[in-house]
Amino acid sequence: MARPGRESGGTLKTLEKLEKNVRDGKFYEAQQMYKTIFARYMASKKHTEALDLLQSGASIQLRHGQVTCGVELGLLLVEGMTTIKLAYGPEALDRIKAVFKEFPRSPTLEAQYSTKTLIEGVSTFMKAAIRWSSEFGAPSRGSPELHELLADFLARESPQPDLAKAFYHYVRGNNPSAFASAIISGMLEPEEGDLLLARGVFLYLSMGNLRDANKLFDELHSQLKDSSQASVLASPLTHLAKFILLTLERDALPLFRMLRENYKSSLDRDPSLNELLDVVAEKFYNVQQRKNGLFGDLMKMLTDGGA
Known part of the structure; x- marks a missing residue:
């Protein structure tokens, strides 16, 4: 898989081990390790490694249909970006977009999540990212690009009566x-x-x-x-x-x-x-x-x- 950044050898091995746990279905175990290592990196001021870890973790959990776990790590990613006051710009935006694109679409019968869980998860993550963007360099209403991504998702995935939620974000996009x-x-x-x-x-x-x-x-x-x-x-x-x-x-x-x-x-x-x-x-x-x-x-x- 594509890596979010240039990791050291130790960080790369950590990511590979965590990814293997997810692939083996050890979702909860991997989730706890992601959060523990993230806290350790942040305490050691290894900010890039911390963000890389959560971007990778959220993406792989979502890729395996673990919406709740992916959202939790995604929110921690945004929290980390806020804590270190990461400026809004292409590199930071790419982190958000990389996680967003891994959200699954309409669930199949075999999926471990419901449409409601999916829509709420995407909305929660993207709204947090929009708030971060509004505080660190985007327009006051938040990144138009992030609004558009969320609007398109809601328009495509929501039941028809929920289109008002998509409209809210479309008018804040470009x-x-x-x-x-x-x-x-x-x-x-x-x-x-x-x-x-x-x-x-x-x-x-x-x-x-x-x-x-x-x-x-x-x-x-x-x-x-x-x-x-x-x-x-x-x-x-x-x-x-x-x-x-x-x-x-x-x-x-x-x-x-x-x-x-x-x-x-x-x-x-x-x-x-x-x-x-x-x-x-x-x-x-x-x-x-x-x-x-x-x-x-x-x-x-x-x-x-x-x-």
């Missing part, structure tokens, strides 16, 4: 095209396709990101226009999304309010759309909203940038 594809893949019920489209556009806008909201709408239009789901583009809610995008290009609060009133019946299909537009009004027109109650808490979670 890939509206991938977001558009995820939205279209989630259009399992034709009558709800326009709701997904509007949520995606309004989420970008709720973060003040008019550029990517426009890119998302244009990408959705491009992918949908010649497809079996082209009827989504004729929906009043889709028309509203386009009109909102055009309105926000200029100082036109009265028009913004008029559009909300004229399309009230479409917006009322999903109360969260009005909540999102309340945030959009605050972002673009400085219209102050009361932030209390259930929806106020929801919108704070969606727009404040916490992973």
